[in-house]
Amino acid sequence: MAKIDRKDVERIIEAVGGKDNIDAATHCVTRLRFALADEGKVDAEALDKNNLVKGQFSSQGQFQVVIGPGIVDQVYDEMIAITGGDRASKDDVKTLASKKQNPLQRAIKTLADIFIPILPAIVMAGLLLGINNILTGPGIFYEGKSLIDVHKQWADVASIINLIASTAFTFLPVLIGWSAAKKFGGNPLLGIVLGLILVNPSLLSAYQYADAKLAGTVPVWNLFGFSVEKIGYQGQVLPVLVSAYILAKIEKFLEKRVHDSIKLLVVAPVALLVTGFLAFILVGPITFAIGNLLTTGLTSIFNSYSWLGGLIYGGFYALLVITGMHHTFLAVDIQLIGSNGGTFLWPMLALSNIAQGAAALAMMFILKEQKAKGLAVTSSISAFLGVTEPAIFGVNVRHKFPFIFGMVGSGIAGIVLAVNNVLASSIGVGGIPGFLSIFPNQWGIFFIGMAIVLVIPFIGTLLYGRYQLSRQTNKIEDTQDPIVNATAESVKTASGLSAVIPQSEEAMNSENTIVNIMAPMNGQIVPLSEVPDPAFSEKQMGQGIAILPSEGKVYAPFDGTVEHLMKKSKHALILSDTNGIQILIHVGINTVSLKGEGFTAHVESGSTITKGQLLLEFDKERIEEAGLPVITPILIPDGQERIGEIKEYDGEAVQAQARYSRLI
Numbered sequence: 001m002a003k004i005d006r007k008d009v010e011r012i013i014e015a016v017g018g019k020d021n022i023d024a025a026t027h028c029v030t031r032l033r034f035a036l037a038d039e040g041k042v043d044a045e046a047l048d049k050n051n052l053v054k055g056q057f058s059s060q061g062q063f064q065v066v067i068g069p070g071i072v073d074q075v076y077d078e079m080i081a082i083t084g085g086d087r088a089s090k091d092d093v094k095t096l097a098s099k100k101q102n103p104l105q106r107a108i109k110t111l112a113d114i115f116i117p118i119l120p121a122i123v124m125a126g127l128l129l130g131i132n133n134i135l136t137g138p139g140i141f142y143e144g145k146s147l148i149d150v151h152k153q154w155a156d157v158a159s160i161i162n163l164i165a166s167t168a169f170t171f172l173p174v175l176i177g178w179s180a181a182k183k184f185g186g187n188p189l190l191g192i193v194l195g196l197i198l199v200n201p202s203l204l205s206a207y208q209y210a211d212a213k214l215a216g217t218v219p220v221w222n223l224f225g226f227s228v229e230k231i232g233y234q235g236q237v238l239p240v241l242v243s244a245y246i247l248a249k250i251e252k253f254l255e256k257r258v259h260d261s262i263k264l265l266v267v268a269p270v271a272l273l274v275t276g277f278l279a280f281i282l283v284g285p286i287t288f289a290i291g292n293l294l295t296t297g298l299t300s301i302f303n304s305y306s307w308l309g310g311l312i313y314g315g316f317y318a319l320l321v322i323t324g325m326h327h328t329f330l331a332v333d334i335q336l337i338g339s340n341g342g343t344f345l346w347p348m349l350a351l352s353n354i355a356q357g358a359a360a361l362a363m364m365f366i367l368k369e370q371k372a373k374g375l376a377v378t379s380s381i382s383a384f385l386g387v388t389e390p391a392i393f394g395v396n397v398r399h400k401f402p403f404i405f406g407m408v409g410s411g412i413a414g415i416v417l418a419v420n421n422v423l424a425s426s427i428g429v430g431g432i433p434g435f436l437s438i439f440p441n442q443w444g445i446f447f448i449g450m451a452i453v454l455v456i457p458f459i460g461t462l463l464y465g466r467y468q469l470s471r472q473t474n475k476i477e478d479t480q481d482p483i484v485n486a487t488a489e490s491v492k493t494a495s496g497l498s499a500v501i502p503q504s505e506e507a508m509n510s511e512n513t514i515v516n517i518m519a520p521m522n523g524q525i526v527p528l529s530e531v532p533d534p535a536f537s538e539k540q541m542g543q544g545i546a547i548l549p550s551e552g553k554v555y556a557p558f559d560g561t562v563e564h565l566m567k568k569s570k571h572a573l574i575l576s577d578t579n580g581i582q583i584l585i586h587v588g589i590n591t592v593s594l595k596g597e598g599f600t601a602h603v604e605s606g607s608t609i610t611k612g613q614l615l616l617e618f619d620k621e622r623i624e625e626a627g628l629p630v631i632t633p634i635l636i637p638d639g640q641e642r643i644g645e646i647k648e649y650d651g652e653a654v655q656a657q658a659r660y661s662r663l664i
């Protein structure tokens with residue numbers, strides 16, 4: 001194990017602004033992760049000059065100093081010894097780091113954190129409302145009449161479906177109250193009660209408010225001569241969000257101050273009473289007005305510049321998905337439905353899903369490798385059903401042009417929808433089933449949009465992909481590697497690159513020792529530059545390749561030893577072969593945050609391994625569900641002086657067969 005110079009560690013501490021600038025520090029298998037009080041104090045130049053530092057960058061409020069596998073834990077230990085600081089967990093650093101985000105970033109994240117947990121309930125309700133739309137919409141099956149007008153025996157079936165479906169929307173403040181109270185650190189049960197208070201049936205429903213206001217029949221409470229409107233907040237987002245924040249604050253305030261013996265009697269009743277009064281007197285009326293103002297503003301912008309709005313939202317929605325910001329718009333959709341009875345944003349979301357699916361599907365005809373083809377098909381089906389991450393991260397972004405064609409198709413369809421003011425009556429299942437949530441009288445135009453997002457991304461991707469493929473094939477024929485030709489059988493693959501399968505390992509031997517490292521997993525080999533993490537893509541720690549795994553298994557690429565397996569998270573392994581050559585296998589990106597969930601290790605640090613042995617299993621779906629890329633960098637960390645040259649190969653990875661690199 002390499003020895004580190006304490007002075008270098010001291011210089012790192014100095015370069016990140018000194019001990020006092022470090023709020024918390026932790027490390028993963030490759031880097032130190034800091035929550036710094038002031039990132040402005042970082043001396044990037046000094047870090048660059050430091051012998052231990054391979055790279056540095058800031059992401060989501062965390063400052064990361066790339067050290068490399070094998071020594072990062074030593075550097076961390078030394079740093080803790082020097083600073084006398086506490087060892088922090090990754091969560092501590094994350095929490096502190098999130099405090100470094102600017103208010104807008106924090107607000108976006110808070111909204112997403114509140115709405116993601118309630119998404120399944122809303123989507124289920126939207127799907128059922130869609131079925132109800134089909135049963136009750138006139139003109140779908142019969143001229144001017146609905147299905148239940150003609151087949152009256154179905155009327156009550158539709159009525160029950162409607163009741164089940166509309167419940168989640170009618171009582172939406174209850175769902176938001178639960179999720180928001182949890183997020184703000186309060187008691188979720190009190191959040192539910194708060195939501196129930198805001199939609200209590202004895203209040204005038206928000207849906208009837210506008211008519212009652214016109215008729216002058218809005219009921220009021222008289223509080224010592226002061227009138228408070230007795231209205232509910234059905235379908236509203238802001239009143240319950242703000243009230244839940246106040247509730248959690250009061251609750252936490254009381255929790256700290258009230259004696260344990262009377263907590264039950266005091267905390268919840270006082271917190272709810274104060275919040276309830278504030279909600280009806282102040283928060284409700286103000287936020288109700290703000291919510292309506294925002295939706296009126298957004299609607300009038302879309303009415304005035306509908307084509308531009310459609311182009312921007314439709315075109316860039318898939319980019320929002322990449323950043324995870326898309327869930328924030330759920331709140332806007334819900335507010336639009338609550339205030340206007342329909343949302344013009346959600347139909348574009350549904351078509352954007354289809355566009356990315358169509359582009360991924362076209363890749364099935366471009367890619368040659370069977371597993372990559374399989375991924376293209378399955379991920380496109382998922383996108384057609386409303387979940388696009390597998391298509392976006394697994395196929396489209398990786399090849400870039402399918403993603404762009406998806407955005408182009410979706411932008412054009414967005415214009416068509418926006419100009420025709422196509423509305424969704426609810427949040428439904430995105431993608432193709434999305435039509436169920438569109439008002440049936442607008443299905444025609446929605447289906448035109450659907451045709452656009454099927455045809456443009458599909459044809460565009462197919463034609464451009466074929467053109468690119470033929471160009472690359474020509475290039476390969478001109479520039480084949482003579483060493484490879486002399487010793488191995490070259491196979492042209494989907495990406496037009498060369499995957500090399502050696503005829504025999506002996507055939508590769510020369511005077512130098514050649515270490516052939518076999519692929520540790522099945523999948524598609526891609527260049528490190530495609531890994532969405534600069535520590536890997538910029539080769540800050542070493543050379544190597546990345547594999548898009550087709551299954552969740554890591555095998556031993558050679559005979560040797562497990563030098564290190566991340567104990568808790570199990571997401572990364574350092575292996576060394578019998579010559580002492582070390583490699584790092586890092587399953588997915590930021591998967592350390594899963595804390596081992598979805599990972600099963602079959603070896604431990606120090607285990608002896610034989611080529612082809614199953615080392616680790618991971619649940620690809622679990623990683624993708626968490627919104628994390630499953631792409632797996634495999635590195636030969638820098639600093640191994642015995643290594644002369646590293647050759648990297650591209651193409652299909654077949655565990656223990658396809659050679660992905662050799663060291664001379």
Ligand SMILES: OC[C@H]1O[C@H](O[C@H]2O[C@H](CO)[C@@H](O)[C@H](O)[C@H]2O)[C@H](O)[C@@H](O)[C@@H]1O
Nearest residue numbers: 123321330349386387388389428429430
């Ligand atoms: O916002 C409502 C929609 O939410 C989901 O879709 C969105 O989030 C997915 C997961 O991040 C993402 O894959 C998809 O592209 C987004 O549109 C849900 O799957 C949809 O059914 C729902 O309408």
